Amino acid sequence: MNKIIKKDQFSEKVFCLEVEAPLIAHSCKAGQFIILRVDKHSERVPYTIAKADDEKGTLTLVVQEVGLSSTKLCNLNEGDYVQDIVGPLGNASEIKKFGTVVCAGGGIGIAAILPILTALHDAGNRVISVLAGRTKNLIIMEDDVRKESDEVIIMTDDGSYGEKGVVTAGVEKVIQSEHVDRILAIGPPVMMKFTSLLAKKYNIPNYVSLNTIMVDGTGMCGACRLTIGGKTKFVCIDGPEFDGDLVNWDEMFKRMGTFKNVERKEMEHYEEHVYPTPQPGQDVK
Ligand SMILES: Cc1cc2nc3c(=O)[nH]c(=O)nc-3n(C[C@H](O)[C@H](O)[C@H](O)COP(=O)(O)OP(=O)(O)OC[C@H]3O[C@@H](n4cnc5c(N)ncnc54)[C@H](O)[C@@H]3O)c2cc1C
Ligand code: FES
Missing domain, CATH: 2.10.240 (Dihydroorotate dehydrogenase B (pyrk subunit); domain 3)
Known part of the structure; x- marks a missing residue:
């Protein structure tokens, strides 16, 4: 079991959890993810490693409540345990000096892109980060991103923060003002699709997670x-x-x-019979 040692709330539905997982924290690389089970009966759900602290032996996960497993996870508190964490999984992001890299993060994708833009910045790239969300409070981890970027552009659909518009408007503004060697987009599939199509229009190598x-x-x-x-x-x-x-x-x-239908039914069932928070060794049905 893995203990949650810190919990923060980033927005109404987005939580940041720091969990103990020393072996994974020691060996993981930017771009990798873990698979977590909240309790014995939970499905296995993947989450990107947003940060890893080798000294403390912890991983930071940023989780958006969208359905049953993420709601159960976000309902846990500091001191509670999750059943298990497997990882690091997946291939690490390709990190080398490309030149100017635009890192576009949408919503929860901002947490996933943070370790990659950090590694790209450390490798000597000029990193321009474009953060996008529907509204101001969905722009998460801005300070962390600013520390590791040469420039940050913020886009909100409703114009409540940064510039009004979708992520592609911000990315295109950069493309039109300077040479871009590579674009990385992480966020909802629709956001990644349109960022990729935009990059293709300008013949810029682009990657999505x-x-x-x-x-x-x-x-x-x-x-x-x-x-x-x-x-x-x-x-x-x-x-x-x-x-x-x-x-x-x-x-x-x-x-x-x-x-979708099965997931909705499971969520309705959960809402009717809210599970208690599991404790170490406790089996939750
Ligand atoms: C490599 C990877 C990294 C991810 N990183 C993050 C992250 O850092 N933060 C975050 O909040 N979410 C992340 N996700 C999405 C996350 O795994 C789940 O989609 C989410 O928590 C939904 O689970 P749920 O049971 O709450 O919702 P459900 O009601 O079960 O599902 C809602 C929607 O979530 C997606 N989903 C559900 N189960 C899975 C699953 N096992 N694998 C992938 N997608 C699923 C489906 O699109 C589904 O329609 C990542 C997914 C992958 C594959
Ligand atoms: S998750 Fe089973 S093959 Fe990839």
Whole structure:
């Protein structure tokens, strides 16, 4: 079991959890993720490692409440335990000196892109971060991103913070004002698709981090398979980062909706019979 040692609330539905996982904290690299089970009966859910502290032996996860597992996780508090954490999983992000890299983070994707932009900055790249959200309070971890970026552009759909507009408007502004060598987009699939299409229009190499449905995270179950460049790939072992130009986005959107009805039913059941917070050794039904 892994203990939650710190919990912060970033916005109404987004929580930041620091959990003990010393072996993973010691070996993980930017871009990798873990798979977590909240309790014995929970499904296995992937979360990106937003930060890792080798000295403290902890991982920072930023979790958005969207359904049953994430709600159960966000209902836990400091001192509580999760059942288990497996990782680090997936390939680390490719880090080298590319030149100028635009890192576009949408919503919860900001947490996922933070370790990568940090590593890119450390490798000597000029990092321009474009953070986007529907409204001001959905722009998370801004101070962390500012520390590791040469420039930060903030976009909100409603104009409540930064500039009014979607992420692609911010990215295009950068492309039109200076040479860009690479674009990395992490966020909701629709945001990654349109950022990738924009990059393609300007012939800029672009990468996205895919968040397909995952089960085992080790290449055994096939749940995360997706067509990339005409070939079947497993996001958990071949990714999660892929060349955006090669992603079959229609297939990605279709697969993301596969379990929608089951997930909604499970959530309704949970809301009717709210589970108690599990304690170490306690089995929650
Ligand atoms: C590599 C990777 C990294 C991720 N990193 C983060 C992160 O840092 N923070 C964060 O909040 N979320 C992250 N996610 C998404 C997260 O794993 C889950 O999608 C989310 O917590 C939903 O679970 P749920 O049971 O609460 O919702 P559900 O009601 O079960 O599902 C809501 C939607 O979430 C997606 N989903 C559900 N289960 C999974 C699953 N096992 N794998 C992938 N997607 C699923 C589906 O699109 C589904 O329609 C990541 C996903 C992947 C694959
Ligand atoms: S999650 Fe099972 S093969 Fe990728």
